Amino acid sequence: MTKFSDLGLNPLLMKAIAEEGYETPTPIQAQAIPLLLEDKDLLGIAQTGTGKTAAFALPTLDFMLEFPQKRRARSARVLVLAPTRELAGQIADSFRTYSRHMDCNVQTVFGGVNINAQRRALQGGADVLVATPGRLLDLVGQKAVSLQEVEVLILDEADQMLDMGFIHDLKKIVAQVPKDRQTLLFSATMPKLISDLAQQFLDNPVRVSVTPPSTTAERVDQGVYHVSNNDKLELLFDVLNNPEIDRALVFTRTKHGADKVVRKLLAKGLDAKAIHGNKSQPQRLKALDAFKNGTCKVLVATDIAARGIDIDGISHVVNFEVPNVPEQYVHRIGRTARAGRTGLAVSFVAEDERYYLRDIEKTIGMEVDVLKAPDGTKVDLLPTPDPNERLYKPKGPARGNGGGRSGGGGRGGQRRPQAKAKPQGGAGKPGGKQGGRSRGGKKRKLEGARG
Structure with a gap:
């Protein structure tokens, strides 16, 4: 080794x-x-x-x-x-x-x-x-x-x-x-x-x-709840009340959705914090610190805002909304399987999200288990869909993964005007190199210098 x-x-x-x-x-x-x-x-x-x-x-x-x-x-x-x-x-x-x-x-x-x-x-x-x-x-x-x-x-x-x-x-x-x-x-x-x-x-x-995606998927115990959009918040509260949860990272696809989830959880007496592009830097750092040190066990985030967050000890990932990009799903659930550890990821799948779930299952090469309702919940889960049912990609605007440039740098996260690209860096590659490279004449002393 x-x-x-x-x-x-x-x-x-x-x-x-x-x-x-x-x-x-x-x-x-x-x-x-x-x-x-x-x-x-x-x-x-x-x-x-x-x-x-x-x-x-x-x-x-x-x-x-x-x-x-x-x-x-x-x-x-x-x-x-x-x-x-x-x-x-x-x-x-x-x-x-x-x-x-x-x-x-x-x-x-x-x-x-x-x-x-x-x-x-x-x-x-x-x-x-x-x-x-x-x-x-x-x-x-x-x-x-x-x-x-x-x-x-x-x-x-x-x-x-x-x-x-x-x-x-x-x-x-x-x-x-x-x-x-x-x-x-x-x-x-x-x-x-x-x-x-x-x-x-x-x-x-x-x-x-x-x-590769299959490696991450194999390390994480995965399950889905088939539930209507109207019942997702109630089900989320019941799932998060599980005493086995040390830290749970909950994913929504919009900034507004993240705030709504946090408000509902707080109203029910469950501490939670949101992180997304509309939060100020001090607010984001405060939420992350609380999540890291365990004073807050639930962090609700958009995909973009959560990208790059490297926190150990996340026991559960909850996909409150299913991502429309399969690789994004793999990236989400991998946050609870760091350094070879196993983790648990659950997804709330509404009827209009079944297409995305099937796409995810094709990518990871396995069917995700359908879970039974948590003990004590009043939510009526939807029937398990027929695996042979023909599904169609939802119509309308493409579903985003985090609501635009949330969390990005520059101009308060606003999108820059999409100007036409101009040729840059001379012919060929923009800013590209021509011929070999020695970085201003500097070459590493590879022979004999490193033992």
Whole structure:
């Protein structure tokens, strides 16, 4: 079994890893770190909770230690892009944790907070800048930061950034980053748009994939309640009253729905908090802290706001509304099966959601068990549907997964105008590289330097 000590990381990083109590890398760390130490571009397919943040943070910090450089005003050597404030904050915390024994300034910028404080923080420059795309472009436009010194570009949760409408923002950002760089792109899913994006942004990347949907699904005990939409709130209260629940993460598809669920639970005497894009940053942090420390055992979230939340000890996931994207279901239920643990996920399926449930079952390769009503409930569950019934995709507007760009950075989460894309970064790839890369003449000393 591979150990961190086998990967050839700088001793200062090894010291921080040991202080965190880690000895054995996760699968994505074991696969990605050696490749990134060779300066390769990388396309990583991995969900939150697989250890992917350390998979890119450690080799990036190793590069900075091998090639120390004086910090330049209003610049950054490493740029990490993330879809939400929460994920950006967690990535920055990881970089700070592993760089505690080196001189490394980590800054975070995202929307929803005063931009002037972020401008001041960037005046002296940053070694690592973690940002949401909208706020970063605001700061670039105000000349508070330049991207001309970026040597490593990391796009985390790229599929979510596309879902949130950041595609044009990403192209604008990449066009301003030097072509001579290392680029890493991580995504929980691999739709065609991500493949296209990887072709544009990455130079001959290696691909690393861990935790396919079936693996997550097999670790989680799953069940469904067939219930009318009108009875879902009553059923949710009865399910959450189970004393075996330590922490429950409840998913709704809209911000309004999350608030409504919390109001109803509070009215019944059950403490719950909501997290979504309309909440201020202090409100979101307060809700997360209460959930983490156990003072509040129920957190209600939209998919986008919850993306990147990495909290251990979630015993139950409740899909109050079924997602219309099967991969989103896998991502949701995986939050209760971290680090190889098992978990329990239940879904409330109304008649108009049966199509989505069947789509999910095809993706995970198994039928989800139908559950009996909880003891003491007054809710009359719907009959179990005929598995041979022909189902049709619901008509009307596409069901969202979180109500737009909730939780994103820049302009209070408002969607940017969808301007026509312009050719960027010269011919071919926007901001792409031509020929080989040495990052300004810097090459790692791979032979003899790592023992």
